[in-house]
Amino acid sequence: MTLALKLKGSRQRSRDASAGGALRRRSKKGLLGLLAIVIALLWVFPVYWMVNSALLPNVVLQSFVPTFLPLGGSIDNFVGALSDGSFYSALGMSTAITLSVVVLCILFAFVAAVAISRFRFRGRKAFIIAVLIVQMLPAEGLFIAQYKLVSSVGLLDSVIGPTVIYTASVVPFTIWMLRGFVAGVPADLEEAAMVDGLSRFGAFMRITFPLLAPGLVASGVYAFLQAWNEFTVALVLLPSEANQTLPLWLRGFVQASATRETDWGQVMAASTLVAVPVIVFFLIVQGRLTSGLVSGAVKG
Amino acid sequence: MSAPQLRIRRRIPRTPYLLLIPAVAILLIGLGYPIVWQVITSLQEYGLQQQFGKPAPFVGLQNYIDLASTSQLWIVVGRSILFCLVTAVATLAVGTLLALLMNAVTKGPRIVLQIALLLAWSMPVVAAMTVWIWLFDRRRGAINFLLDMIPGVDMNRFDWLESPATFFVVASVIVIWMSVPFVAFSTYAGLTQISDEVMEAAQLDGANGWQRFWGIILPMIRPVIGIVLLLQVIWDLRVFTQITMLQDAGSKSSEFDLLGTYIYKLGTKSQDFGMASSVSILVLAITIALSWFYIRSLLKEDES
Numbered sequence: 097m098t099l100a101l102k103l104k105g106s107r108q109r110s111r112d113a114s115a116g117g118a119l120r121r122r123s124k125k126g127l128l129g130l131l132a133i134v135i136a137l138l139w140v141f142p143v144y145w146m147v148n149s150a151l152l153p154n155v156v157l158q159s160f161v162p163t164f165l166p167l168g169g170s171i172d173n174f175v176g177a178l179s180d181g182s183f184y185s186a187l188g189m190s191t192a193i194t195l196s197v198v199v200l201c202i203l204f205a206f207v208a209a210v211a212i213s214r215f216r217f218r219g220r221k222a223f224i225i226a227v228l229i230v231q232m233l234p235a236e237g238l239f240i241a242q243y244k245l246v247s248s249v250g251l252l253d254s255v256i257g258p259t260v261i262y263t264a265s266v267v268p269f270t271i272w273m274l275r276g277f278v279a280g281v282p283a284d285l286e287e288a289a290m291v292d293g294l295s296r297f298g299a300f301m302r303i304t305f306p307l308l309a310p311g312l313v314a315s316g317v318y319a320f321l322q323a324w325n326e327f328t329v330a331l332v333l334l335p336s337e338a339n340q341t342l343p344l345w346l347r348g349f350v351q352a353s354a355t356r357e358t359d360w361g362q363v364m365a366a367s368t369l370v371a372v373p374v375i376v377f378f379l380i381v382q383g384r385l386t387s388g389l390v391s392g393a394v395k396g
Numbered sequence: 397m398s399a400p401q402l403r404i405r406r407r408i409p410r411t412p413y414l415l416l417i418p419a420v421a422i423l424l425i426g427l428g429y430p431i432v433w434q435v436i437t438s439l440q441e442y443g444l445q446q447q448f449g450k451p452a453p454f455v456g457l458q459n460y461i462d463l464a465s466t467s468q469l470w471i472v473v474g475r476s477i478l479f480c481l482v483t484a485v486a487t488l489a490v491g492t493l494l495a496l497l498m499n500a501v502t503k504g505p506r507i508v509l510q511i512a513l514l515l516a517w518s519m520p521v522v523a524a525m526t527v528w529i530w531l532f533d534r535r536r537g538a539i540n541f542l543l544d545m546i547p548g549v550d551m552n553r554f555d556w557l558e559s560p561a562t563f564f565v566v567a568s569v570i571v572i573w574m575s576v577p578f579v580a581f582s583t584y585a586g587l588t589q590i591s592d593e594v595m596e597a598a599q600l601d602g603a604n605g606w607q608r609f610w611g612i613i614l615p616m617i618r619p620v621i622g623i624v625l626l627l628q629v630i631w632d633l634r635v636f637t638q639i640t641m642l643q644d645a646g647s648k649s650s651e652f653d654l655l656g657t658y659i660y661k662l663g664t665k666s667q668d669f670g671m672a673s674s675v676s677i678l679v680l681a682i683t684i685a686l687s688w689f690y691i692r693s694l695l696k697e698d699e700s
Contacts (some may be wrong), residue, residue: 129505132497134503136512141571143515143537146527162538169575204418224417228694230427232687234634236656237679241430241437241665264426267419272694325520327637328656331666343522343637350526351644360530366475367523378518 146371149364150174157361160252173365176350183366185338186345188256190324193341198316199359202265205315206308208267209274214283231268235328243332257333258341262323270315278304279310317381324374342370409684422617423457431680435674452670459674468650469658469675475564476633476655483568483575484628488621489577490572499587510581512610520567526639529572532556557646571635577623586620587613619693626690636660653666655679 122148149157153170156163177183212220235242281304289299327343334340340348349366353359438459440452459478476493493650494513498506531539534555543551544664590613598608635658643652653661655675662672 140512215412
């Protein structure tokens, strides 16, 4: 603001907008619009390419000239990818881990968020700082130790190992996200309900909880995305092929297929199968994710 | 804080602590214990023999000293930092330009661009990697085919993953593609906060586009840009999945390692947990040092 005022003072007043200028501005806007669409096509191309290759028959993919248009209608590649028996065990493993992580994360993060946004207590700030620090810790700096921990209690290749590690790494961000939601529900509303004869718990369940639903959904989807996509920790905690999650299966599928001539059609079909649920859920929550990560900076 | 709440707090002071138990417990098991174990192990000789039950002797800072004197580590650290800085800065530049573009165009093109970016953003890393490896495929990849069509350029069967230089160019392009949407959306959110009146006033006073960008837009979105750059740097240090998948397609030789894959190989191939732990501690230390600024800005938000 101050800078704009300074600019206002120092720059000479000139160049009032003429009719010609307006025209030039409009055609410039049109050009920029065109540029935006070209960039959009460029950016979405890999996603398009995945689906396109997945739907093309293998004979066409074998050609040295790529087929850019149109989408083929062959589902052979999907049939081929799905006939890989380990897909279903990987799907089962991913589903079991992801569901456990989502449930645990919502429960743990929710009660913790209530604690830090409804109460002022000794150690609150220390807890918040600890949570913020641990959410930044990279799996790359911890997986050796996590492997050792899980293997020492004999839980390699089990659902429990990744569930515990994922919950621990997702809970900090979900606490932070839910904290905002809980703080957004005025405590007075609860107090009013209590004056009207509800218990504290009853007031919470009837008044606050419904208002929190969007926050809980957003945190749940966030946990889902993290657990469903995770690769690094799964790689060390689930060494045997029978217990892979979907990302590990997809990687193994590429490797297995590469020993012969890589069957890109099937690999792309497999990638599409792994990606579609993620894309759907992601589109639901993306707005909240962006604002959750940088809201302090945007508003501040 | 209202009076009734104060009363409640005094009556049941234990409630907040009880509510924190589950979160604290899972954090201690999943992250706390591994960190402590890692610090201890980094001070021990923990190699193949210890994997089979031999007690691990404490060697003080020997692992760190050994590491500091291996040129291999410094090469990997330098390469990781270079990769991370170049990729993060390029991501920020492209993301900011796209945000400015979103701000400058009409609604139609803006929504098209936003949908494209969202789709790219939502791709799971592993699936995105397989597509990119297919795009960069030596023989049938679309990228070599398209580049080869440019007159005078011979990219027929060019192997991108053969030499470290092009390998990391490919890795960087992929990471930029994945990360730009987040930067673009965050920066765009910052841009929409700038009031139209300010921009119009500057325009009426004859400030050209360049002056408006440096004089008004940049100072106003500086906080967002700072946070986003910081997050990018931190995230680009952890590109284990991308590098591992590219090494699957190319070569697993150590010239293609960044910190993540370096630690992984120390741990799994050489079974040297002592050394792997001390490199891990180094990664954690770098991350925490960088994160501190980010955390401070979030704490400010909590206080407001």
